Every structure is written in structure tokens, then in C-alpha cells.
Amino acid sequence: MPVELTAMILTTLLASGPAPADAPEPELLEFLGTFETTEGKWLDPLILDEKASETPPAREEERS
Secondary structure (H helix, E strand, O other): OOHHHHHHHHHHHHHHOOOOOOOOOHHHHHHHHOOEOOOOOEOOHHHHHHHHHHOOOOOHHHHO
């Protein structure tokens, strides 16, 4: 196979690249939007998980 033909095939394959990704689903965008403060700043959901693990669970008498 001639070098020029090989270079043309490789260039065509590299130029085409992967197909563009679809737009995210509205449910995903809504979920990600729940991690914002009222001022619009992003809030790390892991911080919320850490705060929840620091509080002791409610006792049975307190739930009733």
C-alpha cells in the first residue's frame, strides 16, 4: 500500500473522531441543580453526607 494512501486513510479516521454526545436528560440537570445554595453557588453533595453522618440518629422515643 503506498504511503500516501495510508496517510490519507489515517488522516480521515483521525479527523472524523468520536460522535458528539447527546444533550443531558432534564432529570439529570434537575438533580444537579439541587446542589446549589439559594445564592446559586454549587454545593458539594459529599459535604451534606458528612454532616448527616455526624448527627446521631434519633432515638425511638423521639420519633413517636
